[in-house]
Amino acid sequence: MARRVPRLLILDCDGVLIDSEIISARMLVAELSRLGVQIDLPYVSQHFLGRSYPTVMATIRREFGLDLPPEFETRYREALLEAFGRELKIMPGVADMLDDLSVPTCVATSSSPRRVEMSLRLVGLWDRLAPHIFTASEVSRGKPAPDLFLHAAARMGAAPQDCLVIEDSLTGVRAALAAGMEVWRFTGGSHMGPDTPPEPEDARPHHRFASFGDFYRIAPDLRSTP
Structure with missing residues (x-):
């Protein structure tokens, strides 16, 4: 059966x-260490990668019994945005x-609206992608x-x-599969x-690639120029 050509790239x-991600993980490890919570980058990658900030904080409270002070989020976000700069x-x-x-494209991210806008402006992508940028703040349940993804597709x-x-x-990956998407x-x-390990059975993507230089080799039908 011929491959179905996507009509939207998310x-x-x-x-x-x-x-x-490496910057975010490093800053989170540093800020939590100030409160006596000792985690490392592999822990962050395993438990927090791709999840929204409220989900990360709920996990920290549950796993470490730590009631984070009200100023933690502000301090972490400000330190992170400074590092991004x-x-x-x-x-x-x-x-x-x-x-x-x-084909049309949009962004669907677990980041906050402020963080994603600042990030994309810093690298020169905001004007190319806005206003088609959707964040976890727009839905009741974040990834996974x-x-x-369903919200972004509908919009x-x-x-x-x-x-x-x-x-x-x-x-x-799990969120996209649950949405019925490639x-x-x-x-x-x-x-x-x-050395990134293979994906578990419930999170196996349709393709895996390590360079955007390979994108059109995998999907030449999405290229607008020969």
């Missing part, structure tokens, strides 16, 4: 459009991929529930089976690497 933001980079190859794309006028999702996290896993961010 992109995650952190770890896909921007190389931000110094270090954040666009993912290599993303701009060229977007330039040649033949399918709600955000863009596309059926779930006509969507292709690019995700880096297992949480995001999903590719991008493993080219600094928080991942060639």
Whole structure:
């Protein structure tokens, strides 16, 4: 059977459009250590990657019995945005991929509206992608529930089976699969690497790739130019 050509490309933001996950993880580890919570980057990757901030905080309260002080979120977010201003980079190859794309695209991210706007402005992608940017704040359940992807597809006028999702996290892959969408896993961010283990049975993407230079090799039918 011939492959169904997607009519909408849905992109995650952190770890896909921007190389931000390693920065976010490092800042979270540092801020939590000030409160006596000792976790490392692999722990963050396993438990928090792709999840919204409220979900991360709920996990910390449950796992460590820590009632975070009211100022923690503000302090963490401000420290993170300062670090982004110094270090954040666009993912290599993303701009060229977007330039040649033949179908509409949107962003569906667990990040807050403020964070995603600042991040995409820093790397020069905001004006190219806005206003088609949807965040977990717009749905009742974040990833791995399918709600955000279904919301994005509905707003863009596309059926779930006509969507292709690019995700880096297992949480995001599970959400896209639950939404009935084709999903590719991008493993080219600094928080991942060639030794990234295979996905478990419930989070197996349709494709896995580590460079946006390979995007049109996998899907030449999505390219607008020869």
